[in-house]
Amino acid sequence: MQTLHVELGDRRYPIFIGSELDPQALLEPYIHGKQVMVVSNTTVAPLYLQHYINAIEALGKKVATCILPDGEKYKDIQHLNLIFDALLEAGFNRDCTVLALGGGVIGDMTGFASACFQRGVYFIQVPTTLLSQVDSSVGGKTGINHPLGKNMIGAFQQPQVVLADMAQLKTLPPRELSAGLAEVIKYALLGDVEFLTWLEMHMEALVAGDATLLAEAVYRSCAHKARIVANDEKEQGERALLNLGHTFGHAIESYLGYGEWLHGEAVATGMVMAADLSHRMGWISTEDLERTKKIILRAQLPIVCPKIPLEEFLAYMSHDKKVLNGQLRLVLMKSLGQAIITKEFDVELMKQAILANQA
Amino acid sequence: MQTLHVELGDRRYPIFIGSELDPQALLEPYIHGKQVMVVSNTTVAPLYLQHYINAIEALGKKVATCILPDGEKYKDIQHLNLIFDALLEAGFNRDCTVLALGGGVIGDMTGFASACFQRGVYFIQVPTTLLSQVDSSVGGKTGINHPLGKNMIGAFQQPQVVLADMAQLKTLPPRELSAGLAEVIKYALLGDVEFLTWLEMHMEALVAGDATLLAEAVYRSCAHKARIVANDEKEQGERALLNLGHTFGHAIESYLGYGEWLHGEAVATGMVMAADLSHRMGWISTEDLERTKKIILRAQLPIVCPKIPLEEFLAYMSHDKKVLNGQLRLVLMKSLGQAIITKEFDVELMKQAILANQA
Ligand SMILES: NC(=O)c1ccc[n+]([C@@H]2O[C@H](COP(=O)([O-])OP(=O)(O)OC[C@H]3O[C@@H](n4cnc5c(N)ncnc54)[C@H](O)[C@@H]3O)[C@@H](O)[C@H]2O)c1
Ligand SMILES: NC(=O)c1ccc[n+]([C@@H]2O[C@H](COP(=O)([O-])OP(=O)(O)OC[C@H]3O[C@@H](n4cnc5c(N)ncnc54)[C@H](O)[C@@H]3O)[C@@H](O)[C@H]2O)c1
Ligand SMILES: [Zn+2]
Ligand SMILES: [Zn+2]
Numbered sequence: 001m002q003t004l005h006v007e008l009g010d011r012r013y014p015i016f017i018g019s020e021l022d023p024q025a026l027l028e029p030y031i032h033g034k035q036v037m038v039v040s041n042t043t044v045a046p047l048y049l050q051h052y053i054n055a056i057e058a059l060g061k062k063v064a065t066c067i068l069p070d071g072e073k074y075k076d077i078q079h080l081n082l083i084f085d086a087l088l089e090a091g092f093n094r095d096c097t098v099l100a101l102g103g104g105v106i107g108d109m110t111g112f113a114s115a116c117f118q119r120g121v122y123f124i125q126v127p128t129t130l131l132s133q134v135d136s137s138v139g140g141k142t143g144i145n146h147p148l149g150k151n152m153i154g155a156f157q158q159p160q161v162v163l164a165d166m167a168q169l170k171t172l173p174p175r176e177l178s179a180g181l182a183e184v185i186k187y188a189l190l191g192d193v194e195f196l197t198w199l200e201m202h203m204e205a206l207v208a209g210d211a212t213l214l215a216e217a218v219y220r221s222c223a224h225k226a227r228i229v230a231n232d233e234k235e236q237g238e239r240a241l242l243n244l245g246h247t248f249g250h251a252i253e254s255y256l257g258y259g260e261w262l263h264g265e266a267v268a269t270g271m272v273m274a275a276d277l278s279h280r281m282g283w284i285s286t287e288d289l290e291r292t293k294k295i296i297l298r299a300q301l302p303i304v305c306p307k308i309p310l311e312e313f314l315a316y317m318s319h320d321k322k323v324l325n326g327q328l329r330l331v332l333m334k335s336l337g338q339a340i341i342t343k344e345f346d347v348e349l350m351k352q353a354i355l356a357n358q359a
Numbered sequence: 360m361q362t363l364h365v366e367l368g369d370r371r372y373p374i375f376i377g378s379e380l381d382p383q384a385l386l387e388p389y390i391h392g393k394q395v396m397v398v399s400n401t402t403v404a405p406l407y408l409q410h411y412i413n414a415i416e417a418l419g420k421k422v423a424t425c426i427l428p429d430g431e432k433y434k435d436i437q438h439l440n441l442i443f444d445a446l447l448e449a450g451f452n453r454d455c456t457v458l459a460l461g462g463g464v465i466g467d468m469t470g471f472a473s474a475c476f477q478r479g480v481y482f483i484q485v486p487t488t489l490l491s492q493v494d495s496s497v498g499g500k501t502g503i504n505h506p507l508g509k510n511m512i513g514a515f516q517q518p519q520v521v522l523a524d525m526a527q528l529k530t531l532p533p534r535e536l537s538a539g540l541a542e543v544i545k546y547a548l549l550g551d552v553e554f555l556t557w558l559e560m561h562m563e564a565l566v567a568g569d570a571t572l573l574a575e576a577v578y579r580s581c582a583h584k585a586r587i588v589a590n591d592e593k594e595q596g597e598r599a600l601l602n603l604g605h606t607f608g609h610a611i612e613s614y615l616g617y618g619e620w621l622h623g624e625a626v627a628t629g630m631v632m633a634a635d636l637s638h639r640m641g642w643i644s645t646e647d648l649e650r651t652k653k654i655i656l657r658a659q660l661p662i663v664c665p666k667i668p669l670e671e672f673l674a675y676m677s678h679d680k681k682v683l684n685g686q687l688r689l690v691l692m693k694s695l696g697q698a699i700i701t702k703e704f705d706v707e708l709m710k711q712a713i714l715a716n717q718a
Contacts, residue, residue: 081436
């Protein structure tokens, strides 16, 4: 087991990363009060819920559960309210702990509920997808969707502790594992070429679910995000680097309709487009671009998207949050493994980069 | 006009207190971005909304509005969501400002919405009831009710600025003005006997709506709350003093059913019970108790509540949040104008104090 600390002053917290972690021992110091609400969904609960209930009850705590339907489309205010219902029906007070057991959807909703219940109670994350382990478990962003926009309503809420257990990834559908790998690759491309080399050595084993290697990948990914987030908790500057591939990816997701492609899949192709534009700008070499495509392909991720009319692609891109005062800012690679946030790019080259990576 | 600063480090903000304040000049430095959402209700909007729209538009800002139905029963998640709808339908982004124009209900809901929208945007309070001017505009507590409990869901969200305009109190129903005076009297009783003397000099003029005197009362009240809150933002200790009269009052409100008595009315009688118990404990004199009752009566507030079976009264009291680990803690007066939080009181004397102040 490895331990990583997210350094946020008095809200500093550890992420425990390993396989077959012991929740009883690891959670004990971080559960406040005597009441624990475990929030999960109908897919994850049958697999792992009982294990956590047993561990928490063995600590002498009262456990209640709230099982939500599975899916991004339930990440809304009505289903958030079900968590409040469960907390109040269980008679929980402001000295309780709320634990998220599931992927990013459950993590985001549960974290937000814990931020609002009684104006803030204790929160623990047990992310069960690779994506949530390497991404949503660090940074404190929580929230829900609104019909008019994703993640429009939420709070910054840091957990007390995160348990990232690789053994739980065994049941994850392969497509979901690959989607998580897209974000892993992102950390390498945006700031760590040595990590890219490491991924090139191990990609097939990662895709096959090797727990030791996955743990290492999660550790390195979280370390990158933790460092960036600690420098820029409220997303004023550097944190935007984490959006490498996301502005292009956002356009793909929006055009195809959310749910068609997984987020990680769209980000994968988006990173190819960002790399392609960085190449056209003369910042990375042909070899660098090919390395980028190859590692993404080996993670079983798409490097081209379906044909999307350019005008629509651009319109969706500019709906993205990285548009500051109407001027599009992109995360590009100044060199392989070194991303920058910039509005100094050639729009014609950007169009070429988009078109070159469509089917 | 007087200005009071609530000292909260980098979230320090001013409260402007006066009559016929100029919103254009006063708000200008505190509106962030170009988009302003004004949230109000169907009672307050016809009276004051246009005045604020004009002032904000004169500053070159885009104004949108969200008018909620009037009443505590609409302080729920469904109506909170209407604020999010309005923000997103207006196309507002994270660089917007949300202004609450109304009493405590509108202030609490709007503040909470501003805390959650895009994980936090700028918030301005224009409290239009005396109660919200002296109470909810200081301290940053925001939130909504749940069918299973009041103010169960919320956030700590500090405003950029508060405008407390006494001219707006002219339209306030007299009963609501008196309810606000209950909280004003509370500050005197819990920490400022000199303020009590001042109130004794001016109570009839305050009840009649004298703007200069009301402004002074609001200033002194906010100064007390601001000092206490600055010492104890997250309600760990001293802030509980602000609950003088509230544990008893809570039982009265709960028994009668919310909406029968105004909160301030229940607190008024609750303060009489707290004073009565403090007297029975030998802490304040008969004269002190009489002064307490008299100032409350002169504010047109009730000093006795309807007959409530003792068992039920006690049950409701212990549902109150001041119960820590099952042990009831009360805010009582060690001497007139000096409250303490204590569990060292005689339960039999408490019962006598409750029964002695029922009709
Ligand atoms: N808060 C943040 O910083 C942040 C960062 C990235 C993404 N997100 C959010 O995370 C969400 C996406 O997260 P996700 O990719 O984890 O999706 P998800 O939570 O929908 O999980 C994907 C699927 O895998 C299932 N699943 C989860 N764990 C499993 C397991 N161990 N075995 C079998 N099946 C399992 C889920 O039930 C679901 O069907 C989005 O809502 C996104 O907005 C948040
Ligand atoms: N956040 C806090 O710290 C805090 C503190 C105390 C109370 N509160 C909350 O505040 C609420 C009570 O506030 P309230 O007493 O202001 O009630 P309120 O907001 O319901 O206002 C009382 C009535 O007066 C009307 N009104 C408001 N301003 C008016 C004006 N200028 N002229 C005519 N009518 C006017 C309102 O429409 C309403 O009908 C409760 O929900 C309570 O939980 C919050
Ligand atoms: Zn992502
Ligand atoms: Zn009160």
